[in-house]
Amino acid sequence: MYDLIIIGGGPAGIVAGIYGARKKLKTLILTKDFIGQAGLTGTIENWPGEKNITGPELMNKFESHLKNYDVEIKDEEVVSLKKDEDFSVKTKEEEFNSKAVIIATGRKPRALNIPGENEFVGKGIVYCTTCDAPLFKDKKVIVVGGGNAGLESAIELTDHTNEVFLFEAASQLSGDEFLQEKAKEKGVKIFTNRKIKEIKGSNFVEEVLFEDSGEEEKMQVEGVFIQIGSIPINEFIADNLVDFNQSGEVVVDYQTCETKTGGLFAAGDVTNVRDKQIVVATGEGTKASLSAYNYLRK
Amino acid sequence: MKIKIYTTPTCAFCPAVKKFLDDKGVEYEEVDITQDEKAAEEMKEKTGQMGVPVTIIGEEVVVGYDKKKLEEVLQK
Numbered sequence: 076m077y078d079l080i081i082i083g084g085g086p087a088g089i090v091a092g093i094y095g096a097r098k099k100l101k102t103l104i105l106t107k108d109f110i111g112q113a114g115l116t117g118t119i120e121n122w123p124g125e126k127n128i129t130g131p132e133l134m135n136k137f138e139s140h141l142k143n144y145d146v147e148i149k150d151e152e153v154v155s156l157k158k159d160e161d162f163s164v165k166t167k168e169e170e171f172n173s174k175a176v177i178i179a180t181g182r183k184p185r186a187l188n189i190p191g192e193n194e195f196v197g198k199g200i201v202y203c204t205t206c207d208a209p210l211f212k213d214k215k216v217i218v219v220g221g222g223n224a225g226l227e228s229a230i231e232l233t234d235h236t237n238e239v240f241l242f243e244a245a246s247q248l249s250g251d252e253f254l255q256e257k258a259k260e261k262g263v264k265i266f267t268n269r270k271i272k273e274i275k276g277s278n279f280v281e282e283v284l285f286e287d288s289g290e291e292e293k294m295q296v297e298g299v300f301i302q303i304g305s306i307p308i309n310e311f312i313a314d315n316l317v318d319f320n321q322s323g324e325v326v327v328d329y330q331t332c333e334t335k336t337g338g339l340f341a342a343g344d345v346t347n348v349r350d351k352q353i354v355v356a357t358g359e360g361t362k363a364s365l366s367a368y369n370y371l372r373k
Numbered sequence: 374m375k376i377k378i379y380t381t382p383t384c385a386f387c388p389a390v391k392k393f394l395d396d397k398g399v400e401y402e403e404v405d406i407t408q409d410e411k412a413a414e415e416m417k418e419k420t421g422q423m424g425v426p427v428t429i430i431g432e433e434v435v436v437g438y439d440k441k442k443l444e445e446v447l448q449k
Contacts, residue, residue: 135392
């Protein structure tokens with residue numbers, strides 16, 4: 076039996092772990108890796124003490140800081156979280172029990188949920204532009220999504236290829252004007268009212284079927300970069316343990332990070348905290364961990 | 374056993390795979406596909422993948438940062 080189980084190894088989970096260890100709680104962290112969304116970020120310039128650091132570098136530092144403490148870590152993926160008398164956290168491999176839990180699973184890229192999408196991940200479909208853009212040198216690619224992430228992806232891709240299309244399903248782009256102008260300057264061909272319907276190919280992506288203002292169309296492409304936002308990772312949480320807002324985020328008390336279930340806390344981007352920032356997530360992890368400590372002392 | 378890892382300088386999971394292999398104390402060859410276009414094609418052909426990291430251990434291909442699979446293949 077653990078005092079505290081922390082689910083997730085991003086900034087919120089890591090800092091929650093550090094505080095758990097400092098409070099001498101018997102703590103277990105369950106996470107597949109210490110990368111999170113921060114580790115997938117190119118450059119970070121708003122973490123105090125580091126004027127300019129890459130996402131992977133910062134996460135490496137976080138990880139080794141955490142590992143300085145006496146915290147148990149298992150690289151297992153959580154599949155269910157329930158509460159009977161105590162909390163039961165199941166991974167694919169094992170079951171663990173604890174008196175308190177912090178959910179710090181963060182977010183993952185939103186999928187289009189269309190035919191061909193799962194099939195071609197890593198075969199032309201890309202969610203992390205920074206990671207894989209160089210592989211599409213001189214190839215024709217589509218970026219899906221006209222928000223900031225989509226525009227930034229498209230701009231980044233113009234360093235590698237001249238044939239960058241951007242499709243937005245709505246009638247307007249939602250990204251900053253500044254980025255829209257920059258994308259146009261860089262030669263990105265921008266289309267609104269274009270909704271992707273299906274991705275086709277044999278070994279790799281070859282063709283995209285889409286609706287253009289209601290008309291069925293298709294286009295030969297080799298890369299599809301999906302940038303339509305992110306969703307909280309919450310599927311493993313049993314019904315009735317927490318309240319979700321309309322976006323599927325775990326609703327927490329802003330002072331304590333406690334959910335509606337006693338002893339169950341949540342921190343960082345998986346919650347309804349307004350600002351999804353590394354600095355905020357680490358603060359939320361701290362709040363959750365100290366609240367868990369207070370809860371356990373009762 | 375020969376180990377080869379395909380990377381790009383901006384890929385987040387590439388350092389994670391390299392760190393994993395370093396911790397195991399195994400030697401590997403890193404191929405930065407942005408420096409070597411032929412290598413990109415070679416990777417596509419051999420592994421059916423268009424995303425990094427891809428690690429080739431002997432005959433086996435490990436896609437992404439899949440700790441369990443890397444562990445399993447290394448033990449063989």
